[in-house]
Amino acid sequence: MYKCKFILILFLISFPFFSYSNDGATGIVKERMDKFQESKNLMRTINKSLSDNNFDIIRQSAEKLNKWAIEMHKYFPKGSEANISNKSQAGDNIWSDPDGFKKAVKKFEITSATLIKISQNKNIDDTVSSFRELAASCKGCHKQFRN
Ligand code: HEC
Numbered sequence: 001m002y003k004c005k006f007i008l009i010l011f012l013i014s015f016p017f018f019s020y021s022n023d024g025a026t027g028i029v030k031e032r033m034d035k036f037q038e039s040k041n042l043m044r045t046i047n048k049s050l051s052d053n054n055f056d057i058i059r060q061s062a063e064k065l066n067k068w069a070i071e072m073h074k075y076f077p078k079g080s081e082a083n084i085s086n087k088s089q090a091g092d093n094i095w096s097d098p099d100g101f102k103k104a105v106k107k108f109e110i111t112s113a114t115l116i117k118i119s120q121n122k123n124i125d126d127t128v129s130s131f132r133e134l135a136a137s138c139k140g141c142h143k144q145f146r147n
Contacts, residue, residue, distance in 0.1 A: 015027075026085040032075035033088075035068055039138070046131055055122045058131075062115040065134070069109035073102070082147065091145040104141040111137045 019135040025033055047059040081095060082088035094101045111134040118130040 023084055028075055029086045030078050033139045038138060039065060050128055055119050059116055059119040062112050064110035066116060069112050072105050089147045091147050094145050101145055104144060108137040
């Protein structure tokens with residue numbers, strides 16, 4: 001009996017995706033959802049760091065977001081459109097208007113790169129307005145390309 005449990009636990013550890021298949025998303029759709037959840041957490045971290053004047057954390061978080069911006073297009077391959085079982089909120093226009101989507105991704109890339117740069121001047125007002133522009137790039141894309 002104990003042996004059985006041990007093997008089951010080992011099995012679950014080696015296949016961690018089984019533990020969160022409850023939301024229906026798997027594969028690349030699940031991966032991009034996780035990336036976006038991480039983005040949300042990074043934005044919260046930056047927001048908190050603005051009140052702490054912690055410019056190093058702001059820069060590091062902006063660097064992670066910029067890295068994600070650069071690779072984001074790889075997470076929306078053809079065939080990963082929203083359907084009933086994958087719970088994706090991706091708009092169909094991501095694939096029908098690829099140039100528009102590219103532009104929205106680029107805006108995110110540019111605003112995150114700007115925050116990396118601006119945060120190094122350690123001027124709180126400039127950093128706050130740069131952060132607001134970054135947040136606007138998230139919202140702008142969601143308005144257009146998220147259901
Ligand atoms: C270029 C477009 C684009 C940009 C920029 C963008 N998002 Fe999204 N976001 C999406 C799309 C599309 C989805 C839906 C993905 C899916 O469900 O397949 C999404 C989903 C999400 C989700 C829900 C994830 C889940 O678990 O279902 C969160 C949270 C999120 N984005 C936060 C952010 C934040 C924060 C930023 C900015 C730092 C951001 N996004 C920038 C397009 C974008």
